[in-house]
Amino acid sequence: MEAKIKKEKPHKEELRLAKRKAAKPLLWIGIVSIVMLFAGLTSAYVVRAQNGNWLVFQLPPILLISTALIVTSSLTMFLAQKAIKKDNFQLTSIALLLTLLLGFAFFYTQYKGWKQLAAQGIYFGGKFSNASGSFLIIIAFLHLAHMTGGLIALIVSLTKLLLKKYSSSDSLGIELTAIYWHFLDILWVYLFLFLYFYR
Template sequence: MENTLEQEYKQAKRKSAKPMLWVSMISMTMLFAGLTSAYVVSRNRGDWVSFDLPPAFYTSTILIVISSITFMLAKFFIKKDNRQLTTLFLVSTLILGVGFVYFQFEGFKELINSGLFFAGEKSTVKSSFIYGITLAHLAHIAAGLIVLLVVFYNHLVKRYTSLNFLGLELGAIFWHFVDILWIYLFLFFYFIR
């Protein structure tokens, strides 16, 4: 009897996992929609200063796009029960994710070196928005890296197979979400000056 209840609980948990993830991603999307809307409205201020995005943001964008591809490949190979290639692509995704974070902070250094600060006397409305929105995205990337570490650990202890890879799939969905979110933010900052 207990075994049957436990199986029913696990099955119900699996059924609710994706919808709950989608609900949370929708709420995160609303957060960034609000932040970018405030950015658009603030552009009309008299003290708005326009500047180009730091080159490091271009590099970080390339890295996060490649990391989504490597995560897709990890999912592809776990479906084939190829543990070795799944491991390779999960490690690659993790390295690329850390590289993304590194180049985001390099971009912040470039902004500071050009005299643009997050807050204080030398800050501008635009630079404050870019720092704030990017830092909010980095918080989601940090969550994505934690998810990736959990997925990697679960893969190492052989919890995923071609028949049971829900955790890896959920991790991939979230990772693709933060990837798409950054591409949106990057293009937004690039075109809305």
């Protein structure tokens, strides 16, 4: 019986290590698929804009604030990455919390931006909708949907940190969260610049 238990332990450890080894490649595969999704959407946006009946809209100024918030959140996420490598748990927790709060602030400014777009007559569907507005809202909504995943990952990372499950030698969860969060930051900056210059 004792020999069986000893045999199971190495097996479980091997399985855990295999999962950890696969985590980062799987994340990158997911990121590539998201890039392809948004590349397809922005390409379709360009093609449709050339077909006429395209309402030119003004991006709400609050989306500039959204952009500043998400760029700042990437900096605080980077700070968390550096801090955990030095076993500075207090700074790591503060940086993760700030990143989370900035993420929620990004959501709020996006909501306000949508309201301002509606005031301009930009709707997703209905009698008064236009293809330009529909594309804009789909792109913004899909980015927010992926941001939701990022916020959940941040909450999980912060919770695990507070439970002392991370250290300088074992911080894969924070590293994966950081990669995804930085990607969302870059993606939004690209989308914002695309929508700003190609309306």
